[in-house]
Amino acid sequence: xxxxxxxxxxxxxxxxxxxxxxxxxxxxxxxxxxxxxxxxxxxxxxxxxxxxxxxxxxxxxxxxxxxxxxxxxxxxxxxxxxxxxxxxxxxxxxxxxxxxxxxxxxxxxxxxxxxxxxxxxxxxxxxxxxxxxxxxxxxxxxxxxxxxxxxxxxxxxxxxxxxxxxxxxxxxxxxxxxxxxxxxxxxxxxxxxxxxxxx
Numbered sequence: 001x002x003x004x005x006x007x008x009x010x011x012x013x014x015x016x017x018x019x020x021x022x023x024x025x026x027x028x029x030x031x032x033x034x035x036x037x038x039x040x041x042x043x044x045x046x047x048x049x050x051x052x053x054x055x056x057x058x059x060x061x062x063x064x065x066x067x068x069x070x071x072x073x074x075x076x077x078x079x080x081x082x083x084x085x086x087x088x089x090x091x092x093x094x095x096x097x098x099x100x101x102x103x104x105x106x107x108x109x110x111x112x113x114x115x116x117x118x119x120x121x122x123x124x125x126x127x128x129x130x131x132x133x134x135x136x137x138x139x140x141x142x143x144x145x146x147x148x149x150x151x152x153x154x155x156x157x158x159x160x161x162x163x164x165x166x167x168x169x170x171x172x173x174x175x176x177x178x179x180x181x182x183x184x185x186x187x188x189x190x191x192x193x194x195x196x197x198x199x
Contacts, residue, residue, distance in 0.1 A: 004114040004139060006192065007107060008043045008050045010036075011094060011119025011126050013078035016064055016071035017055070018120065018148075025151035028122070028165035032148045033077040035185055036118065039146055040078060042192045049107050052080045053087045053094040055125060078119075092128035095136065114139035116188065117180070118146035123172035131179050140180035143188055144173045 013036065020027060029035075043050050056072055057064040063071050066088075080086055087100045094100050107113060115138050117130050126147050133140045149169040153160050173182065183191075 002114055002139060005108065005112060006043070006048050006116045006141070007104065007113050008039065008048065009094065009115050009117045009119075009129065009133075010040070010050065010052045010078050011117060011129055012053060012055045012121070013075050013119050014054055014064075014071070015073050015075050016068075018075040018077065020150060021063075025162070026165055027120075027148050027150055028169035029145065029148035032146065033075070035146050036077045038185065039116075039118065039143065039188065042189050044081070046192050048192065049113075050080075050084045051087060051100070051103060052078070052084060053089060053100070053119070053125075053129070056088055056090060058090050089125075092125050093132040094125070094129040095132040101136075110136070110138045114141065116141045116143065116183075118143045120148050121172075122147045122149040122169045122176075123152065124149075127172050127176060130176050134179040141183045141188070142173065142176050142180045143183055143185060144169075145185050147173065 018033065040050065054072060055064060056066045059065060066072060074080060085103050087094055087098050089098050091097065115133050117126060117140060119126050130140055130142055149165050149172060151165045152163045152168050
């Protein structure tokens, strides 16, 4: 077991992405909104840091633009508490053109800490953020049961194949296994409890 302190990175768990428009198709991981609060509660109970990442689009006509306040608001399953840092990003990775590195350094950096990543979308921002963290030398854990994806088309127009959300999620998580340790919820909760007892 790693001796480093876990920092939870909550990626894009906002209203638009958790409860997406019907046109996006059904989301994977149906238990996402009951699983995430358990993890946040465990981090808070054991006084481990939580950093929230929110995605805003730079396109004024996008439903994820900052002016669409209801859409970009945190989903209740992952609402930040006072004092928990919030990072706003405009790209896939939470490390690009944000102050995330500075925030993490203020928490002790990668020498003392590791990242635990969860959120949406497994194939997009969770993937990009996790791979960036690994490239920067962080020890990373990803919680598949607390991540989710949406169906993906191959973008060749009408009649193109649609890949179901659960397939997208599974493939994305499988790819991340090369960059991070995949951990189950119960394993993670046990690890958090064990670390807290040693402090």
